[in-house]
Every structure is written in structure tokens, then in C-alpha cells.
Amino acid sequence: MNSGDSTTDVREPLLKMTGLRIEGQAGERWNEIVRGVDVVLHRGEVLGLIGESGAGKSTIGLAAMGYARPGCRLSGGDIVFDGMELRGAPEDRKRDLRGVRIAYVAQSAAAAFNPAHRLIDQFAEAPVHHGVKSRAEAEADAKDLYRRLQLPYPEQIGYRYPHQVSGGQLQRAMTAMAMSCRPDLIVFDEPTTALDVTTQIEVLAAIKDVVRHLDAAAIYITHDLAVVAQMADRIMVLRYGDLVEEGTADQIINRPREKYTRELLAVRTYRKPDAGPPSEAPLLRIEGVSARYSRSARVLEDVDLEIGRRRTVAVVGESGSGKSTLARVITGLLPPEEGRIFFEGEALPPALPGRNREMLRRLQMIYQMPDTALNPRQRLRDIIGRPLAFYLGLTGRKREDRVRELLEMIELDPDDFIDRYPTELSGGQKQRVCIARALAAQPDLIICDEVTSALDQLVAEEILKLLQRLQDELHLSYMFITHDLATVRAISDEIVVMLQGRIVEQGARNDVLTPPHHEYTNLLLSSVPEMKIGWLDRTLAEREKRRARGEQVMESADR
């Protein structure tokens, strides 16, 4: 509705950024984080920006609003929005555009909503302030948009405070808020990254529907190529602040030209060969385990599980499924309320202090965030060397040699790395060090808690391959806790699906992944975005068809 009064040619692009350069401050120096990128966006078009961390995609998205975060500056190029130059334009001029003609949807809606005001007040703020709508019109419009975005109780939900609604709902409310002035352009900055997959598909559907309905142009920023394939007409692949490749969604997904794009596309195709049924007695057996954190409701309910030697058991579930609690119970950090745990047929004492050093040695753990799992004040020599001294009594020369051996095993050059601190490593290298530290104890079982979720996709893939190689060489068993079904497909022998503290389905990988599934497994599997154009529309249509046939279709807990 705002584009009507503009006098520019309709064929002119809505947004044209040429030779965009953005610098970020590091200490005294300014480093270029976006190096001369051209972005063109036409009315009603959805442009996907994709790349790994450090690609500069969010920075470019914000630059489209003439905005640079504190510590960044728009150092070069032109940003022309509907004939207006935004770089260097006075603040109040940009202010007249922001919220009205260009809107922003942030990654974490929970942080981006002001905790002190109701959702609908925050919705109405921009239209009322910019004089687009009256307060009453804005409220009525909010309810319409909430309904369109399939929020529950659209008439009432706006009168709640941000902390009173769930994450997926907040993300939809934020999309509604961005729509409040019917902008010509909306910047979506990883809007579904923080959500569970079954919630993500619903939010994606809602966003797609409303963008199409209002005929707005959008910039959709994400690190997930499968997601952007569903949302975008055109895709730009970015890396280290440079453009790698640009094309229609179909070109990028089906006929990529650049090697980097092909790597990103291939990222979820790795498969471990089938292992067949487990041969010997299980290494770890869990019988009827239930657990709770002090005074809260039970988070684990009657869990039975076996992990065989040289096997990888993937425990998959969404947030709140109890999968990480299960790891805490096994390690002894949270003694179970009921049930027992056997290691090689021998009952493990329930609490950590009751276990002897040998028991602790044989069971190691690797964490999600390698940043917090390594003490920043210790050198790799000490980090990896400590378990060697502690469990195996290695000292001096012997210890040093073994640390070097372990570094080689995880493909880091010992001469280069042994004296480094964790802050001098990349994310993937840190995770490798965590693996080496676990290996130093010569364990039988390693619990991997979301070990790849904090890493970029290509790096994550490397880590998975490394873990697989180590399993083959060292005959390790893994318990692989994850929410990511692609990881499950890649590395597991057996799969355990958890929902609200219970196991809903478990069995060999192919048995679980091929139908018929448990209802929840089905929901989970069908919600994982596939690297195919039109997957989202097909999946939603399929679900709709089943509903029409009168079948019960499970929905995410968020609805």
C-alpha cells in the first residue's frame, strides 16, 4: 500500500545495493566483513541469503535498512531503496522508512520483544507512530494477521506479554509485527533457527503464506540451504563476506556451478554403512530409569535402553524430550529416582561420587559447545594431558608423546597445536580437541551431546566422519544425543526416539526410518526440510490431505 505513491518506474528494482562494503571493529583496526557485494531485489521477490557463520549475511540484511550494528560501519557502496540512497542518509529519513516500508524479523523473538509491553501494544507501535493506522485499526489488523499466521486464540493472544507465549508463537507474532505497516520489504534474519523442527515447519509455512498473500518482497537469511530452498525465488551463496554464487532457487539447488555450493548441497548425504544386528552382550544397559530435577515434574519416565559394543545409538528428540537428562543420569550427575544402569553387566553406582576411577575412565562425554567445554586458560598439552596423568598415570616424555599421538589422531599438527590455547582455535578444531581429551581416557563408551549442532554444516560433517573413523579404529561405542535427523541418518546404527521423557520408538536405523512409524516419529521425520524445491508445499498438502481423510495428524507441542 505504500508503493502506490512512489513515482519510480515499476521495473526499477525495489532495493539495489552495489559494491556494498561493511567494516567491523576489532581492537584498534577495522576489518572488512562484507567486501563489495551487489544485491538486487525486485518487488514481490524473496531473496535467500545463505552462508556459514562469518559469511556476513546478517550484516548485509541489516544494511538493507541502512543500519549497521554498534561496532560496524557501512564503509562503501550504494544502498538504494526505491530510488533513495540510504548510506549516509540522515537518521530521521531512515527512521521514516524503517518499520513502515522496510521491516525486520529477528532471530530470537524472545529477546527482541520488549518484556515490559503486551504483544499487541508492540504491534501497534509502528503503525500508530508512523501515522499509517489508528490504534483501533492496528488492533483489528493485528488480530487478522495473528489468525492468518495461525496463532492460537488470535483475538486474545495479543494481550499477553512476551514471556507468556512459546517460542514458535513469538516468532509468528514478530512476523505479524513486521507486517503491521504492510512494508515493501521484510528482512527475515534466521527466524526459525532457534526452533524445534516440528515447530519450524509450521512457522515457515506461516511466513511463506503471509509474504505471498501481502505480496511483499523479502530477504530471507539462513544457514540452512534446505530451508532457503523452500522460501526463496532467488538465492545468493555467501562466504567470508564475498558472493560465491547467485541464481534462481532451482539453479542453485539443482545445477550449482561453484564447488562450495556443491559442498553445501552434499552436506547431508553421508551415510554410515549398515552394521547389522548387535552381536555380543550390550556394553551399557539401562533398565526402567525415571528421573526428575528436585521437586519438578518427572523429566524421564521408565526408560529402557541398550548400547552394544562398536555401535552408535542415536537418541533423538526435541527440546524437553529428556534426552540430555538421560546423559546426566548415565554419567551419574543426576542419580535416577528409579531404575538401574549396568555397564558390562555390572550395576553402576547411581551417583558420581560412588563410582571409582576405572568406571569414570571407561565412560567419557563430548559436549555441544566446544567453547565452554575447554578451559580457556589451559594449553592443549594440559587439556589432553590431564586425563593421561589422572587415569593412566603417564608423566613426562611418555605423556608428551601420547598427547602428540592423540593430536595426530584428530588431524591436528602436534608441533603447531600442542602449545596453543583454545581461544586460538576454530570451532571445529576445538571440538576435535574435546574428542582427543575423551580419547585420552581410552574409553569404551562416549556420550556425544549435540556435538555438531553448534558447528557450521561443513565442519559438522568433518567431525561426524572423524568420529566414525575413530569408532572403526578404536572399537568405540557412541551414544549420540541430537535433535537433528540428518545427523541421525548419517551416523547411527540404532535410533531411539524420545518425547516428553519417554521413549516412543526404538530399533535399528532402517526399521525406524522406514514406515510404518510411530505417529510422533512420522511428524518428526516429515518436518525435516529436504533439499528439494517445493518440499514444504508438498508436505503441507500431504498433511492437509490426511486431515481431510479424517486421519489424526499430530501437531507440534507449540500449537
Added chain:
Amino acid sequence: MQDALRLLGNSPWSARLGMLVVLFYVVVAIFAPVLTPYGESEIVAAEYEPWSSEFLLGTDNLGRDMLTRLIYGARNTIGIALITTVLAFLIGCVAGFLAATLGGWADQAIGRVVDVLMAIPQLIFALLILTIVGTAIPILVVVIAVLDSTRVFRLSRAVAMNIVVMDYVEVARLRGEGLWWIMRREVLPNALPPLVAEFGLRFCFVFLLLSALSFLGLGIQPPTADWGSMVRDNATLITFGDFTPILPAASIALLTVGVNFIVDWFLHQTAGLKDE
């Protein structure tokens, strides 16, 4: 961040000034006997002599040389404040780390005791206790150290809490490491920067509290030279427009300003490191 960094680039003059001041005080304190023309409590002339070549800053209410007392004051006041702060840190850090690492009832118990101790204003508490048990220097040191350790406890516990939740501490626990090892090797090295800054601030606070007590006549007792009591003893001169009695107070102020400048710069420095 940008502004903090720009500030960092510009602030070293204040930090450098602070270091110069502290260095000067340390030298004066150490070489006090060499630098002073007279003995610490030696009565050398009549009361309230004006400034002269013989008595550079005049004499005090008992006829002792003002400059000599000022120099010895550096030694006594700073020395006692330093010992007190170190003691407060020993008590506070050990208790804070223990509370954070052990958690549970130990944390609760220590926490409640500290809450009560902190609920009483320090100066009032110190006055109460000193009335009852007297003002001998060892008592003074212990009383103030114990009171001040509550503040150190709060900070060291808070800092340690942020460290204890890190996965690397859980790794050490799962490995079977003992409490002492975890506190010394995992917690302490990461808690050091904020604690160093806090040491500077606590020193200033202790130093000011001691001076206040002395000023009130309840701190360091005569004939030991001390800046707080020097101000009090000679305050009458001020009403005659003589600013000599303010000099010891200015000495206190200059030192705390110096330390604060250093701490301020240090905090910016470590905050900048964190941002990278």
C-alpha cells in the same frame, strides 16, 4: 564496544598517572626512615608552628614535624590497609569458591551468614565491635578483614558461579577430580581478572574505612602516625584558613584516585579482551 575501545585508546594517561602515584607512595612508604628529617613521634618544636625551612609543613598539635608524620603515615596506613585487604581476600575467595563449587546446603549456609553480616553497615558494625573489644591494631585488621570479606565473597562466588556452570568444570567432575583441584586449576585462573580489579577497589574501600575510623578516633591509635587521625588532631587550624590539616586527607584521596584509575583501565582492558 566501539566506545569502550576508543576510551581504552585514550585512557592510558589516567592509568599511567595512577601507576606513577602508586609507585611514588610505595617508595615513600618503604624509605620513610631515610626520607624523614625527624623521628615519627619526636616532639621537635612548639605546637602549630607555621611552615618554615626547618619544618617544611610546620608542626602539629603536639609540636611534632608535620612532614615527618605525613611520610610515616604512608607507611602505617597503607601497610595496615594492605594486610587487611589481603586477609579479606583470603577469607572471601576461599569461602566464595567453596560455596560456588560445592553448591547445595554449603552454599546456602555461607550465603545466609554473609547476608546477615552485609545487612549491617560496615562502619557501624566496626564501631560496635571496636567499642567492645578495643582498638589494638591486630583486632582492627581482623575485624575489618572479616567485614570486608563478605563483599569479596559475594563477588568471588558470583564469578565462580559463572565458571562452575561451564562444561569444562563438568568434564573435570566427571573425570573424578577433587574439589581442591577444580578450584585451583579450573576456577581460579578464569576468575583472576575480575578478582584483581576487585582487589584494587577493596583496597581503596578498606583504606577509606580505616581512615574514617582513625578520623573518628577509633582506628590506628597515637602515637603511631596516621593520616585519618592527623586530620582530626589538627582540624582546628582549618578554621583559621590554614590548609595544612587537609594535606593528609589529600594524600588519602590521591592514592585512592590513583588506584581507581588503574582499576578502571584494567577493567576496560579485560572487557576488551572478552569481546574478541
Added chain:
Amino acid sequence: MTQILTMVAQRLALGLLTLFVVSLIIFLGVELLPGDLTQAILGQAATEETVAAFRRELKLDLPPHERYVAWLGGILQGDLGHSLANKRAITELMGVRLWNTLFLAFISAAVAVPLALGLGILAALYRGTPYDRAVNIVTLSSISFPEFFVAYILILVLAVQLGWFPSISNIGEELGFWERVYRSILPALTLTLVVVAHMMRMTRAAIINLMASPYIEMANLKGLPRVRIIVRHALPNALAPIINVVVINLAYLVVGVVIVEVVFVYPGLGQLLIDAVRTRDIPVVQATGLFFAAAYILLNLTADVLSILTNPRLLHPR
């Protein structure tokens, strides 16, 4: 709502408990008095009878728990006991002085709080500018000054050299309001100067912390003007930290009063406390000490309760 009430009730109960423990500590402190200290207080010349009378006065002949109950019971009924020095009722001694102290604290706070909040918020908004840096250096220096340093400089300049104000704040009931204000200006100014620096620094830090929140960035990206962002988005969330800053500094002021009163010979509670400490007039020390502690605890309690009451997450539970 019930959640909030329980939390407030909890804090109040905790405050009462703290007060009780503090009274116990103040009382038991006297228990530490060893036998010969009675003598030390009264001097070597004291006869058996005076020692016995002294012990009776402090009720040292009764078992401790009975004495504590009697003491606390007396306080609750408004009887604080009698001074050892001049045998007068402590309630009578404290009466006027209490009002004088509150008067001084009030006029200092009335100037300091708005001044500090205003300057602090400005420093946060103009962060990194020369104004901000100047403020940083000045406040950093002034929090480093001992109260008596500031006080004597003011006396030297404003009272002795310029002769604008009296150097001794001799106030009494017979004076009119403005005359009292006039005579209290120097002590009030000293307190204000000391407290403003602290309060400003804390306000600035709280606001800067707040302005870094993602919802402030969101408000920016909605194209809202700066004033509206501050008033609508920052301020409601800044209330809790600001209340905290104010109350902590008021509590600080209550303590700072003691030294300032001594410097200006201001007839307040602080002066009374110090005199009592010097003469080891233990019942008076206990009573005034308890008062200062109670004021301090009460202020901190207020901060706690107010920050609960202004937290939207608690005000509007799920």
C-alpha cells in the same frame, strides 16, 4: 499475583529475620566484655560498689537470654534504656537528634537523587563523548575521596575564605525551616557530592547495559525516534536497576552521615553514636547502632520489594 505476594512476603520475613539476628549480634557483643573490661571502662579507681552498680546497670547479673528478652521487649515498647554517661533515657537523647539526622539525609537525597539520575542517564546516552569521559574521570576521583576531605575543603573555601556558610552546623528546634536549611547546607553538600558520584556511575552502567538489549535494536529498526525508544522501551525496564541504585546509595548516605555530622558538629544520631563510642556508653551505642542497622536493612528491603514489583515477568505470570 499470588506468586508475587509470596515473594514479597518472603523478603519481608527475611528482612525481619535479619533484623532479629542483627539485634542478637549487637546484644551479644556486650557478652564479649570480659570481667576486667568493666574495670577498664570505669577506670582502675572504681570501687567494688561502682563496678557492681555498672554490672547491674547493664543487667550483667542476670542470665544472657533473660537480659536479651528484657532488652528487646523494652525496645519494642519504645524503652531503649538509660545512658551510662548521664543517666538520661536514651529515647529522650535520640528523639531530637533522630529528626535532625533524617532532616539532613532528606535534603541531601532530595538534591542528590534527581541530579545523579539525570547526569547518569545523560552520560549513558552520550556515551564515549568528551562529556562522558569527563564525567567518568570526575566521578571516579570523587568516589575516591574520603568524606572528611570533601567536608574540610568545603569548610576552608565556602566557610572560612568566602564566609558564605557557617562551618559549624549548630541547629536547634528554635530555628525556622530556612535557617535550618541554611545551616545544614555544608554537611548536605558534602553528602550530596559523595553520593552523586556513586549513583551516577551505577545509573550509567545500568542504562548502558539496557541499551544493548535486542529489543532496543528492534525499536530502532521499527523507526522509532530516540526519545520514544528511551521513554517507552528503556525506561520501564530500567526501573528495577535504577531503584536499586537509588536505594543502595541512600543506605550509603545513612552511613556517611556519621562522619559528616562529626566534622560539622551537627547534632544528629551519628554524633551521638560517636560520642557514646568514645565514652564507651554501651547502651547508647547499642541503641543507635541498632537504629542505623535497621534503617540500612529497611532500605535494602525496599529495593528488593520494589524490584519484584516492577518486574513484568513476575507482574504478569504465565
